[in-house]
Amino acid sequence: MKRGSLFLNGSALFGFVFLYAPIISLIIYSFNESKLVTVWSGWSIKWYIALFQNEQIIDAALLSFKIAAISATLAAVLGTMAGFVLSRMGRFRGKTILSGWVTAPLVMPDVITGLSLLLLFVAMESMFGWPAGRGTGTIVIAHTTFCLAYVAVVVQSRLSSMDETLEEAAMDLGAKPSSLFFLVTLPLIAPAIISGWLLSFTLSLDDLVIASFVSGPGNSTLPMVIFSKVRLGVSPEVNALASLMILVVAIAVIAAIVIMRRQDKYKMP
Secondary structure (H helix, E strand, C coil): CCCHHHEEEHHHHHHHHHHHHHHHHHHHHECCCCCCCCCCCEEECCHHHHHHHCCHHHHHHHHHHHHHHHHHHHHHHHHHHHHHHHHCCCCCCHHHHHHHHHHHHHHHHHHHHHHHHHHHHHHHHHCCCCCCCCCCHHHHHHHHHHHHHHHHHHHHHHHHHHCCHHHHHHHHCCCHHHHHHHHHHHHHHHHHHHHHHHHHHHHHHHHHHHHHHHHHCCCCCCCHHHHHCCCCCCCHHHHHHHHHHHHHHHHHHHHHHHHHHHHHHHCCC
16 A cells, blocks of 8 residues: 555544544433443433423524524525625626625624624614514524625525526526526526525524524523533533434435435436
């Protein structure tokens, strides 16, 4: 075996171990019977049972999924509109400023974004009486604000690389602008919109810093609850919850791979 090949194989093995060894150890310790995470005392599923009996975690998980779904949907709509304007409307006054506003959340630290939104909500409440306090609505607005930037970038990239002759052919055949967008452009950029939605859903579900700034009492998301529990020591229930989330993600990835392989198989002559 050549030295270069040996080095590459060793580097790959080290990378996989570095990435997946903590995940595997977390899954194993989720079946630990002991309440002490670092002390192994036998196999048990009691922490999974305790997890589903923990109303705080269940309510936080349902709230997080609700916020993530709403935020991702709003971000997909607004981000698609922004990406379309920046890609297809040519040069217009204020385009540079709009592009900066859209992409600013990509490079803005979460602490600055959360603090800025908190000050905005406080000022709006004092001036207009809305939003009345911080809760689910303010979290949705905050998550939509930074998630739409990712959707806009993905959609804009897809529109820039798309063959415009298809749209030109549709216009030559008499398609109206609305019909052109919904019947030609939208199906072509649908994969980018779906990718942006999934990315926004993941970012919203995973966010801790921004949600901590703009949430109020009784509106703790799942990352906030997990962080509060970890500060007092890692609970076996948290290991069980993380293991279930890993299982869901693994099933989704395997399903996507199977679907793509079947599609490639059908495309083969």
